[in-house]
Amino acid sequence: MSVAPSTPPPLIELRRLTKTYGKGDAAFQALRGINLTINKGEFVAVMGPSGSGKSTLMNLLGCLDTPTTGSYLYQGIPVETLDADQRSLLRRHALGFIFQGFNLLARTSALENVELPLLYRGIPRNERHALARDALASVGLPTKMRNTPAELSGGQQQRVAIARAIVTGPSTLFADEPTGNLDSSTTEDIMELLTRLNEDRGITVLMVTHEDDVASYAKRTVRVKDGHIESDLSKAK
Amino acid sequence: MFFNALLIALREIRRNLMRAFLTVLGVIIGVAAVITMVTLGQGTTQAVKNQISSLGSNLLVLRPGSGFGPRSTSAGVPRFTTQDAQAVMEQVSGVAAVAPVAQTSLSTIYLQTARTTQITGSTPDYFQIGKWTIGEGRLFTDLDLRSGAAVCVIGETVRRQLFGSENPIGAKIRIGKSSCEVIGLLTAKGQSGMGDQDDTIVVPLSTLQRRLTGRTSARSVNQINISAEDNTNSDAMIGEITSLMRQRRNLSPNEDDNFSVFDTRQIAETLSSSTKMMTMLLAAVAGVSLLVGGIGIMNIMLVSVTERTREIGIRLAIGARAREVLLQFLVEAITLSCVGGVVGIGIALGLCYFLAQVIQVPFQFDTRINVIAFIFSAAVGVLFGFTPARRAAKLDPIEALRHE
Ligand SMILES: Nc1ncnc2c1ncn2[C@@H]1O[C@H](COP(=O)(O)OP(=O)(O)OP(=O)(O)O)[C@@H](O)[C@H]1O
Ligand SMILES: [Mg+2]
Numbered sequence: 001m002s003v004a005p006s007t008p009p010p011l012i013e014l015r016r017l018t019k020t021y022g023k024g025d026a027a028f029q030a031l032r033g034i035n036l037t038i039n040k041g042e043f044v045a046v047m048g049p050s051g052s053g054k055s056t057l058m059n060l061l062g063c064l065d066t067p068t069t070g071s072y073l074y075q076g077i078p079v080e081t082l083d084a085d086q087r088s089l090l091r092r093h094a095l096g097f098i099f100q101g102f103n104l105l106a107r108t109s110a111l112e113n114v115e116l117p118l119l120y121r122g123i124p125r126n127e128r129h130a131l132a133r134d135a136l137a138s139v140g141l142p143t144k145m146r147n148t149p150a151e152l153s154g155g156q157q158q159r160v161a162i163a164r165a166i167v168t169g170p171s172t173l174f175a176d177e178p179t180g181n182l183d184s185s186t187t188e189d190i191m192e193l194l195t196r197l198n199e200d201r202g203i204t205v206l207m208v209t210h211e212d213d214v215a216s217y218a219k220r221t222v223r224v225k226d227g228h229i230e231s232d233l234s235k236a237k
Numbered sequence: 238m239f240f241n242a243l244l245i246a247l248r249e250i251r252r253n254l255m256r257a258f259l260t261v262l263g264v265i266i267g268v269a270a271v272i273t274m275v276t277l278g279q280g281t282t283q284a285v286k287n288q289i290s291s292l293g294s295n296l297l298v299l300r301p302g303s304g305f306g307p308r309s310t311s312a313g314v315p316r317f318t319t320q321d322a323q324a325v326m327e328q329v330s331g332v333a334a335v336a337p338v339a340q341t342s343l344s345t346i347y348l349q350t351a352r353t354t355q356i357t358g359s360t361p362d363y364f365q366i367g368k369w370t371i372g373e374g375r376l377f378t379d380l381d382l383r384s385g386a387a388v389c390v391i392g393e394t395v396r397r398q399l400f401g402s403e404n405p406i407g408a409k410i411r412i413g414k415s416s417c418e419v420i421g422l423l424t425a426k427g428q429s430g431m432g433d434q435d436d437t438i439v440v441p442l443s444t445l446q447r448r449l450t451g452r453t454s455a456r457s458v459n460q461i462n463i464s465a466e467d468n469t470n471s472d473a474m475i476g477e478i479t480s481l482m483r484q485r486r487n488l489s490p491n492e493d494d495n496f497s498v499f500d501t502r503q504i505a506e507t508l509s510s511s512t513k514m515m516t517m518l519l520a521a522v523a524g525v526s527l528l529v530g531g532i533g534i535m536n537i538m539l540v541s542v543t544e545r546t547r548e549i550g551i552r553l554a555i556g557a558r559a560r561e562v563l564l565q566f567l568v569e570a571i572t573l574s575c576v577g578g579v580v581g582i583g584i585a586l587g588l589c590y591f592l593a594q595v596i597q598v599p600f601q602f603d604t605r606i607n608v609i610a611f612i613f614s615a616a617v618g619v620l621f622g623f624t625p626a627r628r629a630a631k632l633d634p635i636e637a638l639r640h641e
Binding site: 059062064065066084085088089091092093095097099103104105106107108112116117119120121122164168 | 238241244245248252253544547548550551552553554555556557558559560561633634635636638
């Protein structure tokens with residue numbers, strides 16, 4: 001790729017990114033210098049053994065956490081220079097995140113959970129309801145809107161979490177093991193949903209997974225080991 | 238943004254009604270306790286004050302023996318006489334009026350109704366000194382006093398118990414062994430902590446001595462009531478009375494006084510300062526309950542802090558700014574505290590209204606203590622509700638989500 005001035009910056013650009021947890025003797029370096037470039041519209045799977053730093057990397061990419069050293073450019077914006085509020089606004093307007101462990105609000109209906117990001121965007125009530133309903137319908141949960149997480153199965157909770165992540169129409173979607181604890185048919189449904197979001201709506205998708213058949217939905221697979229990128233393979237067209 | 242925070246806060250309260258209820262309960266108990274205690278304490282102080290002022294201001298009481306109250310001793314001590322009263326009137330400066338007072342308890346009967354009543358015998362000045370006013374009929378006069386007329390003036394309590402709905406004026410009642418005509422009804426002074434002042438019958442001193450108690454103690458009286466003119470120095474007057482009485486009782490300089498002079502103003506000050514202290518004590522006890530309520534709130538907040546920290550993490554992760562989350566928690570805490578405060582005030586006022594009647598003190602609404610208790614409890618609620626949130630909102634979302 002040529003670096004002509006007219007070329008728009010890549011969506012995500014990581015330069016020698018590191019993350020160290022803890023201090024002093026207890027310090028642990030979870031990421032040891034990650035260089036990674038992701039363009040708009042890609043569907044990337046991140047794989048690697050447990051504890052290799054996948055979630056850490058996703059949290060940094062999703063602007064939920066701050067790197068220890070190195071630089072992270074999101075659409076050319078140096079994220080490490082943003083303060084907490086600015087990162088919040090970036091998440092609010094551009095990013096969607098699906099967590100390894102759902103992270104839905106307890107005792108809160110599916111509809112209200114999905115509405116939450118819209119509430120912070122200041123979207124009026126009627127439009128908010130309509131958007132949340134559409135999102136729930138698009139993940140195949142049109143009948144469970146009034147149920148709270150405790151009344152939903154794991155797969156249904158995961159779908160609510162996905163609906164919440166996509167309801168704002170983010171340009172990038174981060175998914176940390178979206179099918180981690182789901183059976184194979186639900187996994188298939190959810191992967192087809194993510195593929196559709198990527199192909200039909202042009203949403204860039206980054207997804208962590210352990211499973212090869214899940215990763216096969218993605219067009220590119222990045223393998224992480226001990227905080228390094230071990231391999232980075234794109235599927236032949 | 239504020240409307241949003243309100244919406245989110247109200248949803249969060251609705252979702253966690255039990256937690257909200259327990260929080261509010263702490264505030265309610267604290268506020269209700271403080272307001273009830275202080276209001277009743279102030280009512281008691283006021284009751285004592287009312288009673289003292291109804292005794293008459295600038296009132297001095299001269300009694301044989303020493304001390305006042307349970308440890309007073311008057312056994313074997315010569316009593317005062319009407320001549321002593323006369324001497325005080327003539328020789329002490331600044332005296333407005335003097336009334337010798339003799340008292341005895343006798344059974345009083347009207348038709349079928351009998352009761353035992355404290356009978357006071359005195360002069361017409363007794364009413365003026367004691368700030369008694371006539372409600373119906375008339376007071377007895379110097380003429381009645383000189384002739385020892387069989388007339389009496391009765392208090393409201395006596396009227397109610399002996400006469401019920403009948404008109405007492407002109408009726409004849411039996412006091413001890415003689416019969417007396419009721420000529421006047423005193424205006425009620427009201428019931429208060431120190432006893433019922435309206436439970437009284439007043440007759441001319443001569444009537445008491447000659448007709449009711451017999452001639453044995455003809456000239457002696459139980460006490461002498463003295464009222465001072467306005468702006469007299471009561472200490473100087475007490476000094477004058479004391480030396481006059483020592484002289485009349487032939488006490489040598491090395492003998493102690495065998496009588497005492499009481500100044501109602503001093504008694505009033507002592508009493509009201511002790512009820513003030515009691516009010517403060519009650520307020521302190523109530524303050525402790527407010528504190529306990531606050532600790533209760535803090536407990537509930539701490540118990541829910543893990544859940545709430547995760548909630549904050551989720552909100553931050555989906556794009557809420559720290560200040561939006563804080564505003565939500567602040568609105569939540571303020572809403573709960575205010576609800577608790579208002580309910581607490583409501584309960585306190587109801588309780589005060591009821592208890593004031595039971596213990597017979599005036600019910601006085603004190604805006605200041607209501608405001609103080611409300612603000613304090615709201616502050617406690619907000620502080621304890623808000624502090625954990627402030628800590629959590631400073632975290633990176635991922636740290637908040639990982640909180641255990
Ligand atoms: N908050 C933390 N404090 C200290 N160490 C941490 C923290 N979070 C993660 N680690 C460590 O960093 C390393 C990478 O963790 P991470 O969660 O990124 O692994 P992962 O690749 O997502 O694993 P898994 O597949 O099990 O989810 C692990 O060794 C973990 O112990
Ligand atoms: Mg992980």
